Amino acid sequence: MYDALTTRYAFSCPDRGQARVALSSFRRIEQLPGATHPAVFEVDFDCGCGDRHPGLVTHDELDWAPLGLAEGVFLNLMTSQLDAVEDELADLAARRIGAGEWPWSFFCYPEERPRPIFPSSFFLLAPAQDREAVGIAVRCPVCGSVSVNLVSAAHVDVPFHNDAQIWIVEHVFQADAERALEEFAAELYSARFDARRLSL
Ligand SMILES: [Zn+2]
Ligand SMILES: [Zn+2]
Known part of the structure; x- marks a missing residue:
């Protein structure tokens, strides 16, 4: 799961329960064979606990969530504010890509x-x-x-x-x-x- 506010991905950590890491803490990204709808990627990431762990991300989470464009938006009544931020982000991203900027x-x-x-x-x-x-x-x-x-x-x-x-x-x-x-x-x-x- 990706958090657009902090630009962090959440994974599980065997030591601390949850790890929140930036894309630059990923060490390997590999598409799993077979799964295509959605495509699933296996990643290794350097965790704050000092170890390296494996995790799974869908194609949407990896490529689209940072732009606020993820399909199948995670619906949580407690995060209406976050949803608004993501809508705005998606809008902005679409306009910038339209203007020839690339993420x-x-x-x-x-x-x-x-x-x-x-x-x-x-x-x-x-x-x-x-x-x-x-x-x-x-x-x-x-x-x-x-x-x-x-x-x-x-x-x-x-x-x-x-x-x-x-x-x-x-x-x-x-x-x-x-x-x-x-x-x-x-x-x-x-x-x-x-x-x-x-x-x-
Ligand atoms: Zn860890
Ligand atoms: Zn080339």
Whole structure:
């Protein structure tokens, strides 16, 4: 479940009961085979308790809830205020997308251009060495290749916050998840990053 007010996802934590984490605390996002209506994603996230746990999110929660656009809105009489905020958010999001702004973007290295994406295109995330930036491995929705970008946490967590400049690894990654994971870890800490402008 996603909370638009705090931009946090709620999962269960075996230690503390509930964990509220931002998208940038996700470490792996993988669509489960089979389930398509709705599509379900398995994630690993770094929890406030210090451990890493698995969790499940639907496609709606992952890509649409941060924009206030989730289908099957969670109805709770105690949250009429939140519902109003979500309506407003949805309105605003629709207008900004209509005006050519995009909630999330990344730089596709093989294509040498920025591309709009949704969180479901992120498949690996890791804190960078200085802990302030986040390394993201993204599968390009257009060309299918994998690129690694270094971005701010806000770039990941806050819809429509796109860093003006991001850092990329000039490396074409393996498309299969297992190999990409190894290469991701190796490249992320190699500090061989190059700057790119992200204006779409
Ligand atoms: Zn925990
Ligand atoms: Zn691409």
